[in-house]
Amino acid sequence: MEHKTINIQYTESESFSEVPEQDQELLSAAAKSAASAYAPYSGFGVGAAIRLSSGRIITGNNQENAAYPSGLCAERVALFYASAMFPDEKVETIAVTVKTESGRITDPVAPCGACRQVIAEYENRQNKEIKIIFSGETGRVITMNGIQNLLPITFNSNNLNQGK
Ligand code: THU
Numbered sequence: 828m829e830h831k832t833i834n835i836q837y838t839e840s841e842s843f844s845e846v847p848e849q850d851q852e853l854l855s856a857a858a859k860s861a862a863s864a865y866a867p868y869s870g871f872g873v874g875a876a877i878r879l880s881s882g883r884i885i886t887g888n889n890q891e892n893a894a895y896p897s898g899l900c901a902e903r904v905a906l907f908y909a910s911a912m913f914p915d916e917k918v919e920t921i922a923v924t925v926k927t928e929s930g931r932i933t934d935p936v937a938p939c940g941a942c943r944q945v946i947a948e949y950e951n952r953q954n955k956e957i958k959i960i961f962s963g964e965t966g967r968v969i970t971m972n973g974i975q976n977l978l979p980i981t982f983n984s985n986n987l988n989q990g991k
Pocket of ligand 1: 888902
């Protein structure tokens with residue numbers, strides 16, 4: 828028997844103005860997208876912005892539904908759109924942020940579990956780590972290089988292949 832430890836690494840910036848300019852640009856695109864989220868039920872508008880290898884920026888926001896589980900998170904709207912429209916481009920970075928009426932979200936909004944799984948899928952597919960950046964409406968910004976820092980020990984296509 829062996830006890831193992833997983834080391835998770837990330838960068839915490841005090842504020843938006845402390846992150847590199849390219850990341851600020853992506854967070855701003857995510858914030859703009861969050862403002863047009865369709866989130867009438869939660870009032871919690873989330874925006875995601877993706878920088879592709881070509882430099883193109885793709886945005887998406889959460890799309891809710893009266894049948895609650897039929898809605899989709901901002902990250903997956905943006906990732907699926909990017910994959911559907913630009914399947915040959917790699918996802919370099921995804922930035923996530925939020926917009927609410929109160930404007931009081933100070934804690935960084937991390938991607939949910941299902942979105943982490945989808946980020947893991949595209950990392951595997953492109954064989955290159957995805958940089959993940961997330962923030963609240965104000966305050967700290969978290970930056971991570973690679974999904975292993977958010978979702979260690981993933982289920983992926985290797986697991987499926989072993990069953991064949
Ligand atoms: N939401 C996202 O868009 N991304 C996340 O990672 C977490 C949650 C959305 C889903 C729902 O529309 C609202 O936020 C409240 O959960």
